[in-house]
Amino acid sequence: MEYNKLSTRQKKILDFIESFLRDNGFPPTIREIGEAVNIASTSVVNYNLNKLVERGFLERAPEVSRGLRLINQEDHQPKEMGVAIADMTHLFQVPLVGKIAASAPVPLPGEDFGYYYDSDDMIDVPQAMIGPSHRDELFALRVTGDSMIDAMVGDGDIVILKRQNVAKNGDMVAVWLPERGETTLKKYYLEGKRVRLQPANPMMDPIYVNADQVSVQGRVLAILRTLH
Template sequence: MLTRKQLDLLKFIHGRISVDGVSPSFDEMKSALNLRSKSGIHRLITALEERGFIRRLAHRARAIEVIKLPEGMEQAGAAAPNVIRHDFRPRPEPAAVIDNAAGSVPLIGRIAAGTPIEALQHTVDHVTVPRAMLSPRAEHYALEVKGDSMLDAGIHEGDIVVVRRQDEAKDGDIVVALVEDQEATLKTLRRKGPVVELIAANPAYKTQSYDARSVKIQGRMVGLIRTY
């Protein structure tokens, strides 16, 4: 039996993973549950883990996997893990395991989670992703992450990020930003008047500041795929 706060937190984590592909931060959990400190979140997370509802993945930021849901929630759909294990080596797949709940998006190159690198390339492959990551009537694409500046957001080098193509985003969104029409980077967006800041999630990297006119939003990250 879960307490009301434990159930509320489990619902919040499950909902964010289903939409964004990654679990929320402790600050986001604290705000969602109207708690005054992160210590309360730590206690709730520990309780959920001890009861077998979630699992924390070691040495990774924002890496919580929902293992099961209470009986009432299970009827609404199975838990969606924040880390999606997928092998991208080409191989035939039996028709019996093809899932119409999965979609395909183009993999269009690499994106820098560090110093900006060359602009996005043409389609080099396609990857299969859960349809829960994809918004109806929206265009999506995938990029392989190069660099480690988004580690604290749970984004590692070699990960595949799923991006919804859009030219607008809110402060706090993780975006694909094209700088001066030449270099693309994956960062958290923040605007300060005429200045756009592209913020890393790794203290080893400084925030990059640009004239807003030199930065174009190419999309918002909506999911993450990791191979093992």
């Protein structure tokens, strides 16, 4: 049975399972597959998974969460050399999903997150820089403007973020302050009912905001600056 006899969707599914497996060490759920390949109904994913089983590309364990196993068919779509080796060397490719500025909310990755991004919009990040993080939750933003200088972050810098809505004290986070209509990068300290937002630059003073007026968009894992 040939890889080419599969529908586009089935190829995407197979491809996604492979990539997910490499990233996470365990297979995706039906719903995760659906999101990645833009299938609305779990039953359709199920349907196509069974098709893939029929055609010998997959095995399933019934009634088992994530009970998928790829069959060692031929290398059906040789990954690009660079990508394959990059995986071996712990190089992450993080999607650059937009720009971050003080005057606008933080753009977050869309629902199709984590899979179909142009290689043009991928940022290379050594795993050593970000630790054992789930790469699916990572995204990158390009800073525009000089409004984040108090975080020692300048125009053109790349911020690597992990998507999360909560923060621990001391975390550097990207927050949206609805009452100010402002995005900022600060260190986060919950103090009673208010939050102290401390600039990374030790010479700057903190600001204080009511906890319910602080919307954490993500935790900053790294900042990259390239000079021309």
